[in-house]
Amino acid sequence: MKILVLNCGSSTVKYQLLEMPAGEVVAKGNVERIGEPVGILKHKTADGKCVEITDQVFPTHEAGLNKVFELLLAGTVKSLDEIKAVGHRVVHGGEKLTHTCLVDDSIIEAINGVYPLDPLHVPAHVIGLNVAKKLLPNAPSVAVFDTSFHQTIPEYAYLYAVPYKLYKEDHIRRYGAHGTSHMYVANRMAKILGKDIKDLNIITCHIGSGSSITAVEGGKSVDTSMGLTPLEGLVMGTRCGDIDPAILTYLGRTKGMNADELDELINKKSGLLGLSEISNDCRVLEEGVEKGDAASIRAMNVFNYRIVKYIGAYAMVMGRVDAIVFTAGIGENSPYVRGEVCKRLGLLGVEIDDERNDCHGKERKISTDASKVDVWVIPTNEELAIAQETFDIVNR
Numbered sequence: 001m002k003i004l005v006l007n008c009g010s011s012t013v014k015y016q017l018l019e020m021p022a023g024e025v026v027a028k029g030n031v032e033r034i035g036e037p038v039g040i041l042k043h044k045t046a047d048g049k050c051v052e053i054t055d056q057v058f059p060t061h062e063a064g065l066n067k068v069f070e071l072l073l074a075g076t077v078k079s080l081d082e083i084k085a086v087g088h089r090v091v092h093g094g095e096k097l098t099h100t101c102l103v104d105d106s107i108i109e110a111i112n113g114v115y116p117l118d119p120l121h122v123p124a125h126v127i128g129l130n131v132a133k134k135l136l137p138n139a140p141s142v143a144v145f146d147t148s149f150h151q152t153i154p155e156y157a158y159l160y161a162v163p164y165k166l167y168k169e170d171h172i173r174r175y176g177a178h179g180t181s182h183m184y185v186a187n188r189m190a191k192i193l194g195k196d197i198k199d200l201n202i203i204t205c206h207i208g209s210g211s212s213i214t215a216v217e218g219g220k221s222v223d224t225s226m227g228l229t230p231l232e233g234l235v236m237g238t239r240c241g242d243i244d245p246a247i248l249t250y251l252g253r254t255k256g257m258n259a260d261e262l263d264e265l266i267n268k269k270s271g272l273l274g275l276s277e278i279s280n281d282c283r284v285l286e287e288g289v290e291k292g293d294a295a296s297i298r299a300m301n302v303f304n305y306r307i308v309k310y311i312g313a314y315a316m317v318m319g320r321v322d323a324i325v326f327t328a329g330i331g332e333n334s335p336y337v338r339g340e341v342c343k344r345l346g347l348l349g350v351e352i353d354d355e356r357n358d359c360h361g362k363e364r365k366i367s368t369d370a371s372k373v374d375v376w377v378i379p380t381n382e383e384l385a386i387a388q389e390t391f392d393i394v395n396r
């Protein structure tokens with residue numbers, strides 16, 4: 001059966017049409033710059049055909065999806081009725097939406113209720129859910145939450161040491177993110193090793209423009225570096241990750257910065273960009289490191305060190321580590337970052353094979369055969385994971 005996976009961002013829609021349960025991608029693409037004077041739509045089909053539209057306006061998500069359906073009907077499907085279900089990526093489920101579920105009006109309302117925790121994504125998700133309902137009335141929608149996988153984190157790891165009533169009344173706690181990706185690569189790791197995931201402790205490192213690390217004990221997330229929002233934890237492209245929270249009150253008092261300005265500072269102007277004053281792109285900074293550029297070296301040193309710190313902490317949390325997985329844009333493509341991180345993991349018995357580590361975007365073991373911990377690069381595939389969850393729910 002054909003399942004459409006939708007990932008609606010504030011001005012983008014990423015999509016994949018998959019034949020399930022085989023997991024074959026029939027068509028995929030993305031619509032960008034929705035609501036801007038000129039949009040972009042890139043569409044690829046399994047037979048290698050590629051369409052790129054750069055001269056049309058997509059005033060709304062619905063307009064973008066209408067064009068996508070037009071392209072699907074021009075060769076991929078004979079009728080939209082062939083699409084049997086739609087899987088939606090939802091970034092934040094809050095406290096109530098804890099598991100993948102079939103979408104009805106009450107679920108859309110509940111997703112809307114998460115707005116204060118995720119103002120960036122919720123409006124786009126709700127539009128996507130309503131558009132799918134309207135344009136594909138016969139296909140059930142399934143919501144897959146990035147936060148679901150982290151529901152198993154114990155209370156002592158998800159609570160912040162702030163007044164408890166902020167948790168009880170305002171739901172302030174660690175929720176984590178990238179859960180679908182962490183779950184996918186952890187399961188894939190178990191499969192590759194030929195072991196039951198229940199018998200494995202894995203540290204999954206999703207390192208991209210947004211980054212997080214998860215401790216996966218016996219197949220369950222027991223801690224993760226992102227928190228109430230996807231800002232906590234690692235250094236990211238433009239996000240600061242962990243900082244002393246007093247920095248914010250200090251800046252508020254001494255520079256008169258308000259909440260919006262502080263939000264912008266820590267979300268958009270920090271991370272690799274803020275530290276290097278050059279770029280948020282790891283590729284650019286790696287080139288700088290190679291040339292001996294001090295600003296690039298400074299930024300990448302902080303970036304790599306923070307990853308080491310989290311891996312070390314999660315090794316202690318689980319007491320034993322069987323495998324470490326690198327995934328996402330940087331994790332899959334940067335032998336430099338993986339090498340710099342792993343060379344500091346000697347205490348765990350990690351030993352990297354430089355030749356194996358010289359790889360990009362491929363599933364590969366990068367540790368030596370003598371290494372006490374298996375280290376792998378596993379490309380993430382959130383769309384496939386969402387399609388699998390959707391398939392399971394609609395066939396239950």
Ligand code: AMP
Nearest residue numbers: 208209210281282283328329330333334
């Ligand atoms: P993601 O958010 O997972 O798509 O990751 C995007 C980031 O991956 C980009 O901003 C780049 O910094 C990084 N990236 C992509 N390709 C490479 C590469 N070959 N080497 C280093 N970093 C890369």
